[in-house]
Amino acid sequence: MNTSPGPNGWKTIFLLEELSLNYEFKSFHFDDIKKPPFIDINPNGRIPAIEDPRTGLTLWESGAIIVEQYDTDNRLKFDDMIHRNLCNQLLHFHMSGQGPYFGQCGWFQHLHAKKIQSAIDIYANEIKRVLGVLEIVLSKKGDDEQWLVGNKMTYADMAFVPWNFRLSEVLMQSWDEVFEGTPRVREWHEKLVELPSWKRALEHRVRLMDEQRLQWNGVPKGIETFADYEEKIEKGEMKYD
Incomplete structure (x- = not known):
């Protein structure tokens, strides 16, 4: 529901x-x-x-x-203890960091009754900080490991997509401005939003x-x-x- x-x-x-x-x-x-x-x-x-x-x-x-x-078939998760815990760590970072801060920025930018620039700036800076953390995580990966955990996409990667997908609207910036200084995050995000499963989800949303x-x-x-x-x-x- x-x-x-x-x-x-x-x-x-x-x-x-x-x-x-x-x-x-x-x-x-x-x-x-x-x-x-x-x-x-x-x-x-x-x-x-x-x-x-x-x-x-x-x-x-x-x-x-x-x-x-x-x-x-463990397509989106791992069975071993180390990778399973790393996935849960990134999922918790999404829940505690990305969702609340991105949501608050969107609220004060577009929905709050009065424009409070200081609140917008606080949460916009938090968005940049969260993207910076993801950039560090991805930058530590090898060339053949382009996902947050291990060498395959997991539910940890997928959790970040719906909020990141709205960043241009939330921040009122171009995508070049959104991802300034975080090239690995941009590459990772653009792979995810090209997935047929994400495109099908968006078709449901538009309808x-x-x-x-x-x-x-x-x-x-x-x-x-x-x-x-x-x-x-x-x-x-x-x-x-």
């Missing part, structure tokens, strides 16, 4: 597509994220959440939804955004700001065909 605009839910779709798993996609409006039936599945009221009818497992928190039980009449930032068409959107939700004024 997912809302279409935000990046976190697309990590899960990316994984499902890359592993060629069958799944049913349930997308709903942001208005309903704090209401039943979704709040009954995820009491935190955040997307995504996944229900697995084969195992009876329900999970929320995108970093936890790595569907490793279905990666039986749903259009069906739900949403602007790129998740605000419905015809509404100027996120604050106006929240006010309409609070008053029960959001109506959909």
